[in-house]
Amino acid sequence: MNRYFDRFNMRIGLALAFAGVLAAADLPKGETLLDKYIEVTGGKAAYSKMHSQMMTGTMEFPAMGLKGKLTIYSAEPDKQYFEVNFEGVGKMQEGSNGDIAWANSAMQGPRIKEGGEKTESLMRGKFNAELNWRDMYKTVETLAMETVDGKQCYKILATPKSGNPKTFWYDKDSNLMVKMSAVTATPQGDIQSDTSVSDYRKEGDILVPHKMSIKAGPMEISMTVDSMQINPEIPKNTFDVPDEVKALVKKP
């Protein structure tokens, strides 16, 4: 009796072990999934035709009833300008140019980002970051299959050359990214956030997510894209570091 039981157990054990090996072997490599994301959202050629972007949208803190108009400009190779204007709070700006990353608001004044926050901002400021992901990450590893919002997803851990690792979930069927989890460095401390990404729509030749829902502790933030222009005419001086930020640069 025991002998049969042991054999039965052994077979289950072997089967499970074998299944595990199969499952691991079945998971596509992280590199493959990131490349495939480029492919399904438009392909390398389409991305390569983009040299700058302008996006307008809405940023909202639903629990607080706070809604603001969002504008983001970005351009090759590493320029970015972000502006959101909330009623009652005023304009909040951020920018990076590959060398300096800064922020400015009526609430907290101008500041130059430093340390981990600067590293991450400069990384985010790289144009076509999705296409050039190999420049940012030293490893990308597929960890598992997980269900996100009812969809089977590949879970990928991407470890950047500097800064905190990020976790991405790619829909098994569409290969579109549906979720991202990261720890963001800020002067107020590291902030863990989960971001749901959805509502992919074509802008030019590229599929772009038009909705992001960010959860950081009890705070929820939603961002929606209202319009997007590829290779637009960008107003002169958009990427200039504001004078009040320049004034913070320590003189020798």
Add this chain to the structure above:
Amino acid sequence: MSHRSCALVLAIAGATAVAGQTVTLAQRSANIQSFEKVWTTVSDKHWDPKLGGLNWQAVHDELLPKMEAAKTADEARDILNDMVGRLKQTHFGIFPGSVYHDLDASSDDPEKGSGEATPGIDVRVLDGHAIVTDVEGGSPAAAKGVKRGWEILRIGDTEIPPVVKRIQEQFKDTTLLYLRLSRSVQSRLEGSDGSTVTVEFLDGADRKVLIGLDRAKPRGKIAHLGNMPPLPAWSEWRKLPQDVGYVRFNVFFDPEGLAKTMEEAIKGCRDCRGFVLDLRGNPGGIGGLAMGVAGWFTDQSGLKLGTMYLRGLTIKFVIFPRAEPFRGPLAVLMDGCSASTSEILAGGLKDIHRARLFGTRTAAAALPSVIERLPNGDGFQYAIANYISQGGKPLEGIGAIPDEEVPLTRRQLLEGKDSALDAAVEWIQKQKP
């Protein structure tokens, strides 16, 4: 001091209910949905998942049948307030939806109308007496000759001393007493723009004087911020004769307006002997503005006012120094109507040894909160975080403690003195240039 002092905190925490009416089936359903919303929000979002050991499920099970049986909107609101009251923390409360349009519906005078218009008087209750602590220049009260130090005996038909006495008894054990006392008088002075309120004063010679005061729109710009009730916001600065800069603002709203005032003050008084930041009567507002204001007074990077603890998130209140901040002596004035962000700023500046505090202890109501509308139309204010000042102590229930205790007195006000400001200026003058 602000004539709209303490409005936000008390309006939210303690505004009384509108007249009760029997609920319909739809309202009953909305009340029950509101009940579940409040219960779940606290359960999911309170920074302490254990709620300090309170059996939250038992609270739900005890109060739900009462909510199901509630016959009026007032009753339903009382039950919700009972629920959040079990937490024994400030910044948790239910207030009628009408508060969004009428910050304080409590009135003994049906003729006063709704609104935030005011005769331009700021009031504190000192030693059990409602005393005029400030008369706004150019206001109806100023035009009628009302003076600082006068006592308010009656507003409309309401005798004020008994009101003060009742509130003192009701709130004798809370640090919010000073705030509630002031607000109870202030709210009776407010009403709709153009309406009139009759006030009986005891003047400087202790004679009873009856004056009809018009109400005018409150000073400042009406600031809107999400679900918060709109508030008038103003800021001002001047250079005192003793070569000291003086800044005050009534609320931590309108960041652009405040930043402009701060910038002008620092530029206009860069070489002054010191600065006074007057937070008396300031009920708080946007927490982040505490860091912003502090940045005008230090050139040292990496300083923190304190740390906020939310569920799953910790935020350090880091000060970002401005390009050319003021580095000289800094005094902060405060009183029992300085609440929330005011306490965060005052307490933090004291903890990092950047400022010396003058006046009286703050309201000890420093928990950051948000306001949501409930399915039944009521407003639900709930705290989302705990806050520990940089010195390692919570401000909630303790408040920011002055370095120099300088209480206001009627006599000094009648003599035209501002004892806390005088003490601050005197201290600044003793500091090395």
